[in-house]
Amino acid sequence: xxxxxxxxxxxxxxxxxxDAGKTGTVTSVDPKKGVAIVAGVNVHKKAMRRTEKTPxxxxxxxxxxxxxxxxxxxxxxxxxxxxKTGEKDGKKARISVKSGxxx
Numbered sequence: 033x034x035x036x037x038x039x040x041x042x043x044x045x046x047x048x049x050x051d052a053g054k055t056g057t058v059t060s061v062d063p064k065k066g067v068a069i070v071a072g073v074n075v076h077k078k079a080m081r082r083t084e085k086t087p088x089x090x091x092x093x094x095x096x097x098x099x100x101x102x103x104x105x106x107x108x109x110x111x112x113x114x115x116k117t118g119e120k121d122g123k124k125a126r127i128s129v130k131s132g133x134x135x
Contacts, residue, residue, distance in 0.1 A: 037115050037126075038068060042135065043105040045112045046073055046097070055105050059094070067096035106130050 038044055038058060045055045056070040074097045082088030103112030106128045114129040125134040 038099060038102055038104060043107070044068075044070060044102045045105045046070075046101055047103050047112060048101050049074075049097075051097075058102075061099075062096070063099075065096075066099050068099055068102060069094050069096050070102070073097060104128070104135055106133075106135075108133065 038061060040058055040061055042058045043055060044058055046052050051073050054073050056072040059069045059071055061068045071094060074095045075092050076095050077090050078093040080086060080088050080091050104115055104126075105111075106113040108128075108131040111130070113131070115126045115135065116129055118125060118127045120127065120134040127134055
């Protein structure tokens with residue numbers, strides 16, 4: 033079980049694997065399994081059966097990626113960053129270690 037420092041709608045960068053260096057937005061996180069689904073990252077071809085809702089055929093599907101391969105993306109530094117917790121404007125927030133700004 034991993035600590036989920038990444039949340040839904042965060043922008044993340046992939047640190048290792050075939051998609052290293054790609055960025056995307058997190059669409060869902062499963063902290064118990066330690067995986068997340070990121071838009072545009074870890075895309076595989078999948079054969080789908082035709083149903084009433086889908087036409088079927090071979091589609092591109094985003095597959096889960098391990099949380100240990102993801103880092104929150106800091107747009108100011110244009111790189112991945114570690115996250116610390118602190119207070120910004122009197123509220124608890126996640127703060128970028130590189131830039132010091134709230135994510």
